[in-house]
Amino acid sequence: MPRAGLSTQRVVAEAAAVADEVGWERLSLAAVAARVGVRLPSLYKHIASLDALRTEVSVLGLRQLGQAMTAAAVGRSGSDALVAVAEAYRGYAQEHPGRYAATLAAPLKDNHEHVQAAAAVLRVVEAILDGYGLTGDDTVDAIRSLRALLHGFVSLEAAGGFRMPVDVDRSYDRLVAGFDATLRSWAEGATAP
Amino acid sequence: MPRAGLSTQRVVAEAAAVADEVGWERLSLAAVAARVGVRLPSLYKHIASLDALRTEVSVLGLRQLGQAMTAAAVGRSGSDALVAVAEAYRGYAQEHPGRYAATLAAPLKDNHEHVQAAAAVLRVVEAILDGYGLTGDDTVDAIRSLRALLHGFVSLEAAGGFRMPVDVDRSYDRLVAGFDATLRSWAEGATAP
């Protein structure tokens, strides 16, 4: 019996592909095993459990999402950076819906790599908001709001929530532009008095 | 063997309770059967399948969410209505996380009741936005943006995404207030020239 030449990396990558194809919630060891051409129990030589595999797919997704966002942010600042990162965020979620869903679904507890990857994403967001001159709790409100905005739009879109015959790209652009204006007003309010 | 006195209504209600307690993704027939005190196959006298049950829980959630939003909106308009409905939306999601998750997860295809319930929610949102004097595609952009905002914040909060030691209520209020301002600016832009 020839060896399949698997590795944890490979299994995680294939699992991510399965998640992208059939949906994060339908990711199963059976599907991964079939895809890589081994019997199901063989996977246990490379992963601890289905839950562990899911966590690793989540980490992979967070890392890739962070990279995409970082790449979009370099060389830009202020509104330009905001728009570019928002675009990259949505683009990643559309290209890799399974991985994207994975980034939200995980425990985030006591997993160093997971915390690291999540922190990297957060850092990009913080860097963008730096350009708006926010202070104190305003920064936290802005981070939360931006994440809510991006995630909300992207996940509703993925769930098929936007059925009206109006350009979805345009709606997204306007949402982001509106938030840009909101951030500016927050900054003004903080520095004015 | 005494009859348990079940009904489709009852099974759906108990399934909703299970979803709220253990999470939408962990809703199982086994858990529902154990909760109502019957054997698993007995449930099939009242529901067609697990998927069908999930759809019905989804409809229940949409209806209740719509009622909560409608109740919050009556007697208010403009910013007041927006803030009140946003509060009701988040409140429902916090009280019934399983049902809330259910409202997003369903197919929405060829199920009349489901479409009806979703339309009721949409109607409340449209009614609120009416007060801002938006026109044409602006209305669609606003609907999508508002849904994205509310859903994004609420689902990130439910996923444990807001860990920083800053008041989450405040962040939500500011996000909603910021969007209120954005809507006003859209309306101005449309009527100005």
Next chain:
DNA sequence: ACGGCTGGCTATCTTCATTAGCCTTATCGC
């Protein structure tokens, strides 16, 4: 009382995650 529908049940099948244990293939020390 009785015939039929209704709503429980047990038994069985399938799929999937998981564990145990075998056996072959690489690889490393000599």
Next chain:
DNA sequence: GCGATAAGGCTAATGAAGATAGCCAGCCGT
């Protein structure tokens, strides 16, 4: 080269869960 050893496949078996078939008791209207 060559054998020891670890690693990476496998089959077999267990248990949970969804789904189906078919039995049988209670409740109904006549």
